[in-house]
Every structure is written in C-alpha cells, then in structure tokens.
Amino acid sequence: MNESVLSPSMLAVLATALGCGLLVGLDRERRKLRGPRRPLAGLRTFALTSVSGAAAMLSGQHALVAVGALLVVGLAVVAYLRNRTDDPGVTTEVALFLTYLIGVLCVVSLPLAAGLAVVLTALLTERETLHRFATEWLTPGEMRDGIILLTVVLIGLPLLPNRPLWGPVLNPQVIGQLLALLLALQSLAHLSRRLLAARQALALSSLASGFVSSTATVATLGMAVREGRGQPGAMAGAALISCVATLLQLLLVTAAVQAAWLPVLLWPSLAGALVALLWGAWLVRGAQLAPAGDAPAAGDVRMFSLRAAALIAALLTGIQAAVYGLSLWLGPKGMLAGTLLASLAELHSAVAAVMAATLPGDGQHPETTIALALVVHAASKCVNAGLTGGWRYALALAPGMLVHTGVAVGWLVWGR
Template identity: 40%
Template sequence: MDDTILDLAVALGIGLLIGAERERRKGTGPGRAPAGIRTFSIAALAGATAMLVGGGPLLAAAALGIAVLAAAAYWRGREEDPGLTTEVALVLTVLLGGLAAERPALAAGLGVAVAILLAARGQLHRFVGTVLTAQEIRDALLFAAVTLIVLPVLPDRPVGPYGALNPHKLWLLVVLLMAVSGLGYIAIRLLGPRAGLPLAGLVGGFASSTATIGAMGNRARRDPTLLRPAIAGAVLSSVATIALLATVLAATSLQALRPLLPAILAGGAVALVYGVVFIRRALADTAPADTQPGRAFDPKAILGFAAGLAAIILAAAVLRDMFGHTGILVAATLAGFADAHSAAIMVATQVAAGHLPAEDAALPILLGFTTNTVSKAALAWLAGNRRFAAGVLPGLMLIALAAWGATFWWAGWWAGFAAG
C-alpha cells in the first residue's frame, strides 16, 4: 500500500478516536458542543492534506483557520460550557493530522494519549481535587523546581577546598533523596505504611542506599509508629546496593567480580533476612499508624543530609592531603565514604587495565564498602532517632561482617584447594 494512503489512514484514525470521545460529551439540542466525531475526523484529514499539498505553511494556515472557527464556537457557547477543551483538542487534531503525514507512528501515539486524557476527565478532576492535597501539589512543584531548574545550572566539576565537592553531584543526591522519600510516601498512600515503606526502601536503594536510609530515618522520626517498616526499608536498601555492586563489577571487570562473589552473596542474604524479619514485625504490629496526609519529603532534613555528606567528602579529601596517596587501598577506603560503587568501579578499572591482579581486588572494594557502611550508620543516627539507629546499625554491621567473613572463608578454602 502506498505510504501516503497509510498516512491519511493514520490521520483519519486519530480524528475518529478523538472525535468518538468528544461525541459522547457533545450533548444534544441547541446547546450541544460544536464539534463531534465528523468534525474531528475532517479536521485531522485537513491537517494531513495540507501537509501533503503545501507543507508547513499550508498546515499553519489550516490550523489557524480551524482555530478561528473554534474561537467563534467558544464565544457563542461560553455561557453553557465555559471550558476550552473541545476547541483546543480540535486545533491539536489538525496538527496531529499534519504530523501523521510526516511521522505517522508518533502522531498515532500522541493521538491515543490525547484521547486517553479526554476520556479520563472525571478521574483526573477527582484525583486532583479530592485525592491530592494542597501540600502534595506544592511538594510536587518543589521537586520539579529542584530537578528541572536548579540541577541543570549547577557546575558539574570539582570546586571548593581540595576540589573535593561537585555541586551538581551533591544536588543530584538531593534530588534522589526527594525522589526516594516521595516514593515512600506514594507507597504508603497506595499500600499502607506497613507494607509501603519496605517496598520503597528496596526500590530506592537502586538509586542511593544512603539517601534511602536518610529518608527512612526522617520518616521514623516524624512518625514513631512507622519505626519497624522504616527500619525494614533502610536495611532492604542495602540489598539493592549489593545487587547494583555486582552489576557494576560485572560490567567493568568480570575478573574483579569473581573474588567478591562470596561477599556479595553473603551480605545480600543477611540484608534480605534482616529486612524480612522487620517486615514481619511491622505487619504483626497492631499499633495504629498515622494515616494523616503529611509531606512527601522534608526540605530541611534533605538539606541537612546534603550538608552532612559534603562534610564527609571534605573530610576524606583532608585525610588524603595529610597522608598522601599510599596506594589503591587508601583511595578506595576514602572513596567509600561517599559511594561504595565509585570505589568498586575504580578498583575494577585497575583490574581490567591489568594494573592490579584480580585476586587483590577484594580487599580495597570491601574497604570501600565498609567505609560506606560507616557513612550509612552515621546518617541513620543523624537522620532518624536512637530507636531507628538501634534497629538499622546491627543490620549494617551484620551485612559487613558477613561480607568480610565470606571473603576470608573463600580465600582460605581457595588457598587450601590450590595447595591440595
């Protein structure tokens, strides 16, 4: 079939789809809406035909003509229906018809999206008007501002003393913390606080386990009845950290991953079991949880988290300046204070380049993982309260001990196997 016929068929389909939805809301009698399924179908074909015959200028003229007719129809019926949805949709249908002549797949997708938005009118109005609170809308706008306005303009380069601080990366962690906290809030709204926080912690750990622990600590401090679910979410974020650690090592150097496999399996298993224990306790807890709408995130707590992390990074830079570069062990240990994955990638890169034997990769990576655990423990204490820290810290220590123990066991077993 000729491509032109297919393009016109897509344009007609867009008009029929959007027009069918508008026809249901058109009404009857003298007060009915001015455009229905026939008008929208013709408008879409007009846009496609204009694009095929005269290109962009003729499409613009056709869209302008339809816009004038839509404005006249709105002016005539504004007392019965003051909304502009049908008129705007009609002009957009013309443009989508023109787009179908050039990029039919994109036009078809946009046409379906428009039809869905029009059909979901009642649900969207009810969601915004009755489900969302005013505070939730303000939090969403704040998140959009820090993500789309502040983050792009921050310099992505080292600044400050020792060139240790990267404003863009620090603010990216602020964005991640907001996202993780917001994810936890949404999970609580959908699943309830008992099951929502652990799920949010597990998913949020793939973005930043440190940020997730800070968010969970803040949640536990604000609502003590959510202490156990918050602890479960904080510990389960380490499961995601370990899984991501294995992923980045495999992507960078499979040789560096081999000696770390026992540590990854043991640490991940301990984190999973510890988190499941607190999930069971949370689900068995009969104390009423606070279900009143709160805030998706606490801006003061988030800025405090960013300041604390910047202090940790700066302290690591000071130590490096005082004691010098004494090898990859010190570098990985210091890098781990900020991020365990960056330390692992640094070591794995050395292994892949042949500068470090694969069997020597486990120690520096585990040192970075351990110092990162220290950072998590400090933030758990600062972001949460004593009860939260008392629940999270044993889990973090058990995970680290399991990783070290499995590594030493594997090294001993492997040495015995090689000697035998």
C-alpha cells in the first residue's frame, strides 16, 4: 500500500463510496419486489459494492480491483438469470457494476465519483419520465436533429485541424465550434418553447444565448422570422433581451482585462441593459404567441436550420478575417479602424483590445473609441436583422436597439 493511501483522506474516500452506494441503492430498494420474485440487489448490496470498489482501489493491488469487477459482473449475470418478472431488463445489473466503478473512482476523484452517483440515481429515478420523453414527447425530426448535432460535436469537431490557416484566423476547429454553438442555440430555443410558456421560453432562451453571442442570436431569430417560425415584433423583443447579456458580459470582460475601466463602464452598461430589458419584454409581452404544448402540431418539427447556422458562421468568420487583414494593412495606427470593424461582429473582443492598450482619461480618448464601437455594433445588428429577417424585423428591432445604445453611449461620454 502506498504511503499516500495511509493518510486521513482514506476515511473520506470510504465514506464517500458508502454514501454513493446508499444513494443509488435507495432508488433500487424502493423498486424491489417482495417474495420469490425479489431481485438480488438492493440498498445494502449497492452500498457494499461501492465500498468494495473503494477498498480494492485503496489496496493498490490492481489485480484485486479486476477480481472485484469480475465478481460484480458474475453477480449481475446471476441476478438477471434468476429474474422471473415479465420484463426483466438489465438496468439494475448495469447500475450495480457502475456502482462498483464509482467506488473505485472515489480514490481518483471524490467530486467526479459523487457527481456520477447523482447522475446515475437521477437516471434510475426518472425512468418513466425518460421513457415518455423518448416514445411520446420527442418527434422524429427532433430525433434526427439531435443525431446531427451529436455527430458534429462528437465526430466532426475532433477531426477538424486545430491550427489557423491565415495568421490567427480561419481556424477550422474554431469555425466548427461556432457552427456547433449556433446549432445548439437553435435547439435550446426550440426546446424552451416546448417546455415553457411561449413568452417565458422566448425571453429566457434569448437571454442565455446572448451570453454566448448576441449577434448570432439576432441572426438566428431573424432566420426564424424569414422562415415563418416567429413574428417580427416578438423576435425583435427577444433580440433586445439578448443585448442585456451583451452589456452585462461587457462588465465581466472589463473586470478581467482592465479593472480600471470598471467604474467608467458600470453605470452606462447597467442603464443600457435596463432599457433593453424593459423594451424587449414589452415587445415580447405584446405579441400574440401560441402557447407551448407537450407536443408540436406537426409530427416532424425540426430543432434547427443547418443552412442558416452555416451562413451565420461564415459571416462571422469572414468579418474576423477582414479585421485581421485590415490590421496587417494599417499596422499599429489601425486600432480605431480595426476596433470599429471588429465591432460589426463581436463587441467584447474589440472593446477588450482598447481597454488592454489604454487607461481611462488618457490622451488617446479611448472612451470615444469605445462609444463608437457600441454605436457600430448596434448598427451592425440592425443591418444583420434586415439581412436575416427582413425589413419588418429590422424596423421592430431598430428603435429599441438605438435607444438603449444611445443611453449607454450618452452616459459614457457625457454622464461622467
């Protein structure tokens, strides 16, 4: 046995393993039958199995760990063979083996083992809910889209090279991540509309998406309008709510990059965010939205548009390449032009570059540069709305976009 195993942490390992086994076993005990049809594994069996895995791993004898695993597999086989119920299944047997592995994992990482035990228990407890979700709630179109999304994330992304093709831009791995992110955002918005009340789903999914990319959210909502999956007013209100996340995230970036800017940007950002939130909520509340239901009217509803996500990813990537090309052309004197051009697609990186290179109140007037970046970013979102969702969507979005940006810019330039 290793010297490190003889530390007081050994007691914590065994206690965690016991707790994990009891947690999983509690659900299995509640589902056990009585009499001759009584299953093999219950509360005590799961607890002992988890502790056995931890004890075997603490011994430092890998052969003992393997023997314990074989013993658990043998017990699982016996339990399955002696099961006389009409629908035996193998859930309990697989859970028993996984519980042994959780006990082994307690020696490696207590938080990971505890988290895995909680996930396992949740999967066992929500059996009926998961069955209804798979057989009744999920549509064929959503199933296909879920497979596509998992294929992109689990197979496509690892195969893409992680090296830029031109300077620091045009990285295939980054482009693939952006595409996967856009597909995930569309899926989140779709599922939220089915799980929540329509207005709540639209507002909450847009706010969450805005923390990732408000520009992409505006474009995604615009494509929904163009494809007839949303009203211009409601989608414009949701787009404004995503701008709340943009301004709040700006404060987080400021605190991380250059804390000296935080007192300067705090109140302008909060004021602009409040205006965007109130205006956006008013537009969403005033729209006539269909109530959410357990199942869609059409039997083959899709969660996302792959074509729309690919177009948005190509647009954002092209803008990044243009910013890099401009910086090569103009050199150090191109900071203002590069910042404004970068603001067309992504505000935070553009403003972060200014804050990293300057301090408030210096002779280069960085406050003016940041204010111009905010204005350009707002204008680009309005143009983005027109290109993706049409003029009705752009006209519904533009007033709130310009007003909340004007409040933030006015406070930043003249309110100090």
